[in-house]
Amino acid sequence: MLDSQLKSQLQAYLGRLQRPIRLIASLDDSQGATEMRELLTEIAELSDLVSFDDSGTDGRKPSFLIAPQGSDQGVRFAAIPLGHEFTSLVLALLWTGGHPPKEEAETLDAIDALQGDFRFEVYMSLSCHNCPDVVQALSLMAIRNPAVKTVVIDGGLYQAEVEERQVLAVPMVYLNGEVFGSGRMTLQEIVAKLDVNADEREAAKLDAKEAFDVLVVGGGPAGAAAAVYAARKGIRVGVAAERFGGQTNDTMGIENYISVLETNGPKFAADLEAQVRHYDVDLMNLQRAEKLIPATEPGGLVQVQMANGAVLKARSVILSTGARWRNVNVPGENEYRNKGxxxxxxxxxxxxxxxxxxxxxxxxxxxxxxxxxxxxxxxxxxxxxxxxxxxxxxxxxxxxxxxxxxxxxxxxxxxxxxxxxxxxxxxxxxxxxxxxxxxxxxxxxxxxGLVPNTEWLKGTVELSRYGEIVVDAKGHTNVEGVFAAGDCTTVPYKQIVIAAGDGAKAALSAFDHLIRQPVAEAVAA
Structure with a gap:
């Protein structure tokens, strides 16, 4: 089932286990069950802290539970998690075995504080590059909090179930039998949907922030490049992004970014975030901008109102909100979205x-x-x-x-x-x-094709007839102190490398704008 290289890698990972774990399988006579038994047996042979038995009685067969020794709290895979989900399997083993997840303490505390009955079912496919984020998020939640139960279901293995529920898009998540969401979701997004007071607390935190020198709105390649270039000038930089990484999260293969021979979208997005976090940038993810309020006087502060009601202030703003898939806009498209x-x-x-x-x-x-x-x-x-x-x-x-x-x-x-x-x-x-x-x-x-994410800017900055932000050669908009970069602008050829260059250019233009502001006016602002 696992080749020698994968076995060697997995054995090294299992060396990080801090406590014994069990792989409890519920099997039948199917081919899938035979393959699952083979996989679990191979995993158990790689570490003395991993045991396997087939005593499970779960109704979904084949499936297996990963749980600490002496406990039935964990995550269940109604799947043979290879392909894109092999990493999800490895992380579930490590987290169950006591290896700490690489998540912010605030997010982990929010998971631990959840109360209620949360029974998640997530349908995925092994070829889906958006699914692992959702699978890993819900797996971690089930491993940490007894109130959360998670079953990961391979649509290819459970085709009859997929047909019955009419699951025609993955990842598709059910909570307590009802549709919870579809498409790529981060751990923070899922927790925020369950935590009813999250928006109010987050708005208060954002409102309390001091004014930035440069505020970047959007976290795709253009926004990330802008943040890095601005931060390297030693000024105060913030990034407010609805989904850090933007469209790259949904891109399967990237083979034309100079110096990177080949990568995939989610990894590229993670690398963007890692580089931004390397600098002293205030990264505010899962934040959707709703209104731009230009400065009322030269050298004054530009304001950006967020969907949760918070208002961020900055001496200059770079708009890099990207674009999204264009709808065909015919009868039936919205009605049957994710239903075909x-x-x-x-x-x-x-x-x-x-x-x-x-x-x-x-x-x-x-x-x-x-x-x-x-x-x-x-x-x-x-x-x-x-x-x-x-x-x-x-x-x-x-x-x-x-x-x-x-x-x-x-x-x-x-x-x-x-x-x-x-x-x-x-x-x-x-x-x-x-x-x-x-x-x-x-x-x-x-x-x-694509449509720019600029509806919220109508009436404040000049837009083309296609909804793109009109910019000059240096990324200036028609609003003082406001710049724009990437796929949301009139710059031709919507490519990752072009967006990144645009972001760098906008950051340099914003810095040039800042250093030319009279000192007295800047202090007064």
């Missing part, structure tokens, strides 16, 4: 194994998604509005070589249809003949 309408083929593709799906979009993202899905699903129908696919020629050639792909150009998606609470088809209009056609299918993957 999806935006991440890497995460949700395995849930459509053997089924017929559509991809909307003929650019690189759409064609890459169609190629990826063609290896998993029964058939892919690609819908492109223009009269030709816009992806790179090599990708188009690859797509056209696949036998289970149909391509429609000059096709305008008009509706995503469904029945019984999930997608059952897509309608499109032939833009040449005007004929409306319907394609029966079970999933629709939307891949039509």
């Amino acid at each position: 309408v999806a935006y991440c083929p890497h995460c949700d593709g395995p849930l459509f194994k053997g089924k017929d799906v559509a991809v909307i979009g003929g650019g690189n993202s759409g064609v890459e998604a169609a190629i990826d899905l063609a290896g998993i699903v029964g058939h892919v129908t690609l819908i492109e509005f223009a009269d030709a696919l816009k992806a790179d020629a090599v990708l188009v050639s690859k797509l056209r070589s696949l036998p289970n792909v149909t391509i429609h150009v000059n096709a305008q998606t008009t509706e995503i249809t469904g029945a019984g609470g999930k997608v059952n088809g897509l309608s499109y209009k032939d833009r040449v003949s005007g004929e409306v056609r319907h394609v029966p299918l079970e999933g629709v993957f939307v891949q039509i």
